[in-house]
Amino acid sequence: MASPNDTLFDVLTVGEPMALFMAAEPGELHAVHDFRRAAAGAELNVATGLARLGLRTGYITRLGDDSFGRFLANELAREGIDRSFVQVDASRPTGFMLKTRAADGSDPQIEYFRKGSAASGLGPADAPAGVFPARHLHLTGITPALSPRALELVFHLARQARAAGATISFDPNLRPRLWPSPEVMAETINALAALADTVLPGLSEGTQLTGHTTPEAIADFYLERGARQVAVKLGPEGAFYKHKDGASGFAQGIAVERVVDTVGAGDGFAVGVVSALLEGLDLPAAAARGNAIGARVVGFPGDSDGLPTRAQLHPALHS
Structure with missing residues (x-):
């Protein structure tokens, strides 16, 4: 059971952090020899971006009692993300992923290794006890x-x-391969979206x-189902x-x-909108x-490398 926290966060999120191995050279994953390690995971990216902008950010997750888990715990600490609701699950491993380097800037190939991961053991007992300790909750359809x-x-x-x-x-x-069917995915995600104030789908x-x-x-x-506002991502447009x-x-x-x-x-878009x-x-x-931060992110190789600090935000907005 997560222990209560009587200090209010600006943002709380929940998800699966993963160790990311990014190819150091272009080519198919099976042919790559060298990789750079980094932290990844959609919710972790958002938590990282918000923390860099000075928002007090908490993160609910489970990590394995392994080298990847220790690496990710250190990354959370380095970014200033609160770990009060991070649990260690010695019975399950920490997930990881591999990503190609696309020389032409196209979408890279990604392979996930997350089945039976520590984060898949998340459940209601991991929720904060007592009053919700943040003024904002950020969710995705992955968790x-x-x-x-x-x-x-x-x-x-x-x-x-x-x-x-x-x-x-x-x-x-959306991660269709994690769902039993497209219909279950759409029904569940739309039900969650109906509980949100701000919905951020891609086109x-x-x-x-x-x-x-x-x-x-x-x-x-989404507005008809209860959202207060919606921002639809259109990529470069x-x-x-x-x-x-x-x-x-x-x-x-x-x-x-x-x-x-x-x-x-x-x-990055979510970081911009939420902040x-x-x-x-x-x-x-x-x-x-959101557009400014998203555009900055695509200029860097890592999933969160381009997320700006507060000092870097003004130049990004006026580039």
């Missing part, structure tokens, strides 16, 4: 796909946050989940945003001189910050 108990945990956290008056952001972050994700093909129709789908009051628009994309790696761009909203900025400004 509920890890196991039935992890699914219970995510819904429990969402309801706990709502009862405490905290806001919630939700990024679908292709939104089409898979809603059956709609335009950004505004996707946004309307930027983002479409819409508020429940009907205000909508496009946040222009930012030109990138050279795309190094596309992985993590969506997490801006927590600072009291409006949705257009939040979407613009």
Whole structure:
């Protein structure tokens, strides 16, 4: 059972951190000789980005009692992410992943090794006891796909946050191979999105989940189900945003001189939107910050290498 924390976080998130091995040279994974190790995981990327911007960030997870788990625990500490709700599970391993280096900036090939991982053992007992200890909860569609108990945990956290008056952001972050079927995936993720204030789908994700093909129709789908606001990621074209009051628009994309790696761009977008909203900025400004951070991320090889510090944020916004 996680022990209560009476100090309020700005943001709490939950997920599976993984050791990432990035190829040092282009080519198929089986032919690569050298790799660079880093930390990865969608929710961890978001926690890292928010912590670098000075937000007090907590992270709920389970790590194996192994070298990967110790590496990730050290990375959390190095980034200033609170570990009060990080548990060590000696009976399960820490997950890891391999990623190619795409010389042309295209999406890399990724192989995951996460079956039976420590994080798949997450469950309701890992939730904070007592009053929800943060003013904002960030969720993705990955954690509920890890196991039935992890699914219970995510819904429990969402309801706990709502009862405490905290806001919630939700990024679908689809991983179809983790779900038993596309139908179960869509039903579960849309149910979670209905509990969120801010929903952050990509255009292709939104089409898979809603059956709609335009950004505004996707946004309307989630607004009709209870979301306060939606920002639909459009890749290099930027983002479409819409508020429940009907205000909508496009946040222009930012030109990138050279795309190094596309992985993590969506997490960077979430960092920008969540941080801006927590600072009291409006949705257009939040979407613009999301675009700026997402564009910065694709210029770096690691999933979180390009997430800016507070000092680096202003240049990113005005590049």
